[in-house]
Amino acid sequence: MKEDIAKNTRIIDAIDDILDSLAYDVEKPVKTLKIADGREVVLIQANAFTLSRIYATGRPDGKRPHGRDSYMEYFKEQLEDYKDTHGTDEGFSLTAEDWRTLYRESHDRYVRYLFFSGIRRWEDVKRDTETNIAVADLAKKFAPDEVAWDIYQHKGYMLMMNIISQAEISMTHGNLNEAMEKIDNGMNVIGRFCGECLREGREDVENITRERYMNNLVQLRSDIESVESRLQERMNRRRTGIDEAEFDQEIDDEEWYEGLA
Known part of the structure; x- marks a missing residue:
């Protein structure tokens, strides 16, 4: 005591x-x-x-399992070793505990990229969402179906956040057209994911992905397009010499998006 x-x-x-x-x-x-x-x-x-x-970077808790930056990196190396030995990835598997370990790590990564999105560290959000998407794809290919869908059902959200991060990075560099292009390409990817969900009888996953995550991207694109239109109007005002002080203030106060996720 x-x-x-x-x-x-x-x-x-x-x-x-x-x-x-x-x-x-x-x-x-x-x-x-x-x-x-x-x-x-x-x-x-x-x-x-x-x-x-x-x-x-690495694991959000700073640990280095098996001397690697993450369990995902460690299991990817195991997969590559298996392919080198067998000439194929057919037959590769992980234990139930391995998948639980990967999923816990992915959840911690989700917490990090959600926080980083709030402080606008978009490159970090892009990296973490790409890693979690890779975990979901790995599970879809090698885990039993029900185990795989424990994480794969969230792929639509991961894709949305990844697309938002790409668009935000483009906007940071002042390229609104590129941002809209990123969103357009991303919505096509999410559309294919929705089709996959329907083919596999996961209508509930397809519905939330389409109704929530796809619609968030549609709204974000509309907001960016509106800002681009207003910027173009400002340029036209400059060319015509119209007083634009009040208009400039409206542009400066423009919110890119809110209420996503």
Whole structure:
């Protein structure tokens, strides 16, 4: 009992020291730190009493299973070794526990890319959604059907977030036409996924993908198209010499999208 109290005290003292050293700033609740191995760690303080940390690359918890950046990377290497040995991937399999491990890791990655979308780290969102899509595809090909659909049913959402990240990256560079092209291509991909769901009798998955995720992209594209039209109108005003101060302010205040996901 005394040993437990001593251990608990050391833990609390360490946490107190960390919170004191971070000097909570209500205006800057998110901090990004670089550590000795070159990785970035994002610290989130919602208030003066709590602290969360997310590693920006690899696994969100910073662990390196089997010396790899993630379990996904480790199992992909196992797949490549199997193909080298057998000349095909036919017969490759993972255990039920392996799939559970991959799914838990994918959920942590989902939490990270959802948070990163909120602070507009779109390159990270793009990377993480691509990885989770790859996990879903791996499961669809090699896992038993019911096990595979535990994650594959969420592929529509992953695709939507990946497409949004691509469009946001294009908009960051001021290329609205490219952003709309990314969305158009992405909606075609989601359409094919919806068709796959219908062929496999997953009407419920198809319905939520079409009604929610596809419609979100349609709305985002419409918003971007509206902004592009307003920008074109501003250029026309410049050419005609019309006073545009109020119009410029409206453009500056434009929201790209809201309420997605």
